[in-house]
Each structure stands twice: as C-alpha cells, then as structure tokens.
Amino acid sequence: MTTWHEVEPAGGPVEIRGALDLERTLAGVLPRRLPAWTRAQYPGPFLDAVTMTPSGVRLAFRTAATAVELRLLTTVSPTPDDTRRPDPGTVDLVVDGELTGSAAAPAGNVLWPDGELEAGEPGTVRFDGLASGAKDVELWLPQDTPCELVALRADAPITAPGPHGRRRWTHYGSSISQGPGADRPTGTWPAVAARAAGVELLNLSLAGNAVLDPFVARTIRDTPADLISVKIGINVVNTATFRRRSFAPAVHGFLDTVRDGHPEVPLLVVSPVSCLAVEHHPGPTGAGPDGTLVALGDPDDVAAGALTLTVIREELAALVRDRAADDPHLHHLDGRALLGPHDTAHLPDGLHPDAVAQHRMGRRFTAEVFARPGPFAGRD
Template sequence: MSVRTQLTTIPLTEDLVRGALELERTEHGLLPHRLPARARAQNTDGPLAMAEVQPSGVRLVLRTRATVVELDTLPTKRVYTGAPPRPDGIYDLLVDGRPAGQAGATGGNTLTIDLATGSSQVRPGPAGTLRFSGLSAASKDVEIWLPHNETTELIALRADAPVEPVPDRGRKVWLHHGSSISHGSDAASPTTTWPALAAALGGVELTNLGFAGSALLDPFTARTLRDTPADRISVKIGINLVNADLMRMRAFTPAVHGFLDTIREGHPTTPLVVVSPILCPIHENTPGPSAPDHSALSVGKLNFRAGGDPAETAAGKLTLSTIRGELARIVEQRAAEDPHLYHLDGRALYGEQDAAELPLPDALHPDAATHRRTGERFAQLAFHPGGPLAVTDA
C-alpha cells in the first residue's frame, strides 16, 4: 500500500515571488501585478489592465530539500469568439536553473472576448492544483514560472520539506519594457519568451514589463520604469503605436524624449537600450490601425491586416520604417550627452531573411521558434562582453 507524502502549507510571502512589482491580496490569495497601484489607477484601457496582470516573467523562487511541491492557482483562461481554442497556460519548473518539468492547472475562470465587437464576459471557475514530484532531496533552488499569458492568482503552496527564500546571488537586474512580443505572444512557455531566454543566456534577473498591445509611451509606464530598481534597462518601442494608430510623428518624437527623460530621472547612468521594431511586413510601409482579418476568423483562423494607406505617411501617420528612422535619430542626438544610451535596430533580432524562413503566423506575432531566435540574438548583441548591457568586462 502506497503512502502519500505528507505536505506542509507554506505561507505565500513576497520574498518567494520575483518579477512582480506588487502582490494584491484577493479573496482567493495573491494576484501578481506588473504595474503598481498608482499606475493602474491612472489607466482606463481594458487591454492594458488585462496585460499587466498576466504574469510574464513572474516566478516563485525558493530553496528547499522538498521532493514534492504543489501549487494551487486560480487561472483566468481566454477564449476568442470564432477563433481556435487557446492552449492552457504552462507552468515551467526550473531546478538550479535547469528545466525540470512542466505542468498545467485545470479549472479556472474563463474570459470570452469578441474581437469583432470588443465585448467580453467572465465565467467564474474553480482553482486547480499543479504538482511537481520526484525531485532530488538535496538542497536546491526551485523556480516555478507562472504562465506568461494567463492571469494567475496564487492560492496555496505546499511542500514535503521546509522552504526558504533564495539568497541574493548578486545577479544584475534587467528591466525590460515592450509590446506583446516582449510579453511573450506565442512563445511555447514562460521560460521561452524571448526576454526570459535572453535573461537566462545573459545571466541576469528579469523584470518583464512587456504589455500586450500596450507599449504606448504612457507616462505612468515611464514612471514605473523610473521607480523600479534595475541595473540594465531596455525599451522596445514602435509596433503598438502603429497597431493602435495612436499618434502622428509630431507627437511621437516629443513623447519618446519625455519617456526617456522620465526613465533617466530614476536611472541617470544605468545602461539603457532603445530597441526599434522587429520586421513586420504588413506594417513596414503601411500605417495602422491593425485589425483582425474577419475573413480568416470565419474559417477559424486568427490573422491581422494593416488598415491604413501608405500615402498617409506624408501626413505623419506612423509606420515601422518611419519609427525606426526616428528612434535612431533620437538616440544619436541624446547619446551625445548620455553615453550610457544605446540603439538596437529590431531587424537585427528578426529581419527579412528570418521572415522568409519563419513568417509571423498571424502577420503580427512571432511563434515559439522565432522567440528562441530573438532571445539568442538579443543576448549575443546586448549581454555578450562588449555589448551595451554586458554584465562582464569585454
């Protein structure tokens, strides 16, 4: 007769969670946020509210001799009307920094979104449990990375041995901000988003402020970057401004300056890289807004198209090409007085040859293979000795 291992409930405390800026106590447990309350209070946009509470880069980090670890969570799963079902969120287990398993949580709330009308509806559901067993009884660092694209409330943590926070290992903190591509889009799992991969290869601790659809030069996001501790910073600017058709070039240039000025108020000499957009053929020379392709939705496929007219660039409408040129000019101008400011052309991460080999499946978002390639290239270009975010001497 088998005997079930006796597990002890471990208090979910802030020192066990990394990658979140705040933990909100809810009626169920702890809800990680990637924007602080003050910034959330200034936001009126539903998509950003949904994006910041999806825990991209957020992980439980603990030291233990446990052979079994269980985590109860309450996920919120998204369903898009007319589109194929989305896979459930994946939880990645790392032991001493190496992949050691994956799990999913059953149950949870369901958020149904109609892209045609913009309406949404939430159906409540039960919490689920994920279990990692068969771990070594040796002392080890255990990380459970939460799904990057699925809102996740932490309900309870259990283990068959005591747990303590992992001590500071002296690793540099990399703070990154960007769009859905930085958020993780269609990466295979939370540790294989391109920022997570780049952080692992670069030997840095990631704080990921990539917000799907919401890298829009919001002042409250700039203040969040300003006020968040960091040793290295990068901001990836462009695609969402085209997606949303949010501003013209006249507003874009001073908005970028203001965004960078605010970051520099809190990080005056921290290495800071401004990354322009990766290649996205539908918007290279055609302005936004981006829109779902309803003909594709009718056959169960999610795809996007460009809704603007290339001729409108003469009136200041933004394209990825014009944004890249202006970002390069702005960084060159500012770098004359800011020697720790750098520019990285996003096409060095994913360019024309990559698009021919690995086209964007929905015309906007990279797939898992492209996330891996992007993460490897960013690590090589930014974190490698001699790179702008290098953590070792050249």
C-alpha cells in the same frame, strides 16, 4: 507517510519575482506587473487585464523537498471569434538555475468575450522527483494566463531564497515581448535572454499597450535596475497613437523620466522587428479575412506625418544618436537584428512570433546585447 509543509505564496518565505503588485483576491494572491497606483490612470479594461498576465513572474524559494505542489486558479479569455476554452499554458520548474520540468496549468475560470465569467475552481500543479538536498527553486507562471496563487506546499520545509547577486534587467515592450506565442513561460524571448545571460528579469511588456504611457516611465524610473531596455514601435503603429510630429517628443519624455531615476544605467532603445503589413503602410491595423494583420491606414498619409515601422526606425536611430552625444550609456538596436524580413514565416498572424522565433530572438538578443562588446556585457 509524507509530511507536507504548506505556506502562503505571498507574505511568507516565498519571493514573487517579476511582479510589482500583489492583489489580494477571494482565492488568493494575483500578481500584477505594474504597481497598484498606476491603475487609476489606465485608459480602459484591456490594459488592466494585460497587467495581470504574469509574463516573467515566478515564485522563488529554497527547499530540500523532492516534491512540490502549487495550488492556483487560472483565468483564460477566449477571443471574440473563438468558442473554445483556451489552453491556460504551463508552469515551468527551474532548480538551481536549470529548467528541469514543465506541467500543464489547471483549467479554472473562463472570461467569455461578452463579459460573462464562467467560474472554475483552483487546481494543483505538482512536480515530483526533485533531487534531494537544499536547492533554489523557481516556479514560472504561464506567460499569458492570469493566475491567483492559493498555496504552495512541499515535502520539506520551504524557506526564503538566498541572495542571487544577479544584475536586474527591466524590459518594456509589446505583446511580441510579452510572448503569447512562446511554448512555455521560460520560452519568451526576454526570458530566454535573461536566463542565458544570468540576469534577473522584470518584464514590463504590455500587449497592445506599449505606447509610451507616462505611468510606465515613472514605474521604470522608481524600480531598481542595473539594465534597462525599451522596445518601441509596433503598438504605436497598430493604434496610430502618434504622428511624426508628436512621436519623437514622446520618446524623449519617456527616456527623460527613466533617466531621472537611472542616470547612468545602460539604457537600450530597440526599434521594431519586421512586420510586413506595416513596414511602409501606416496604421491603425486590423485582422484580415484569414486572421492575419492588415494595415488600414493610407500610404499617401506618410508624407503628411503618419507613422510606419520604417519611419519609426529612422526616428529612433536619429534620436538615440543625438541623445548619446550627452549620454554615453544610451544605446540603440535595430529590431530587425532580432527578427528580420527573412524570419516572417514564423509570424503565424503576421505579427506575433511563434515559439521558434521567440527562442531565436532570445538567442540573438543575448549575442547582440549581453555578449561583448554589447551594451549589457558584464564588466571584468
């Protein structure tokens, strides 16, 4: 008869990586990717919901178990034009650094566009057939589905993971980096790059909300990191957040705040990847009749200060060049090196990379940034 060893997913031996807040709920623990103090400064419920999506969040522990079960309650949110229950995604199993399994996350709550919550029940994800002997285990949560963690159990004792000794990488970006189009939680491009480079990822990418909010800059400033990257641009155009006059000062302010806490950490500014709709047309943006991205701004307004991706790339390149004269640890990467105009067939809605493109971006980032002579290359 199997003897099960059960622990709470937080407050015990399990380490929850990639989250900066653990909210206690009726069901269990809800990981959030921004700290609790930031909530008072959110502009609305959309950002609050985005912080609950656990892109890059994983449970880490050590065990000799051959079977592991995670009990969790998922919450999916259909889009306004979709009456179907979305797929909650998968949980990935990583053992001693190797991806060894994936299982469908259970159906739970449904939050409908009109605000009605269709309550569900927690379900269980089970992984069998793990190799015997002590090992470090990570369970990566679905990157686009909030998950309340109820319990973790295994057929052997669960203990705290050992120190990993890996460099800590904090990345800030938009939905492109949060990864809704990825095929699995370890398939977002930051996760692909982090695993290939052997670093610990904190993914602070915020779908629709990467607009240089000061509370995010302060979060990065106050969070231990060995490597930092900030990918800036697409949401600035999507929401028409800035004009040319205000954009560069906002970037300076964001970087200044980050530098207050990390004066010598390698800091990489990444400009936008290709997005045909807004390369030369300003935002805001919307969805066209076929659901693909369309620019709603007036191209004639660019001369008066409206922003396009082309303008943003020019501004970021100049800004980093000027700052780097006094900051040798500041670097720039043109985002088209990760996803260029020849890759746009892998943007099903004209904006979000599909699974193929997510993996491609991760590999290219690894080659451009983590490999020598890239800015994040390890030291001998």
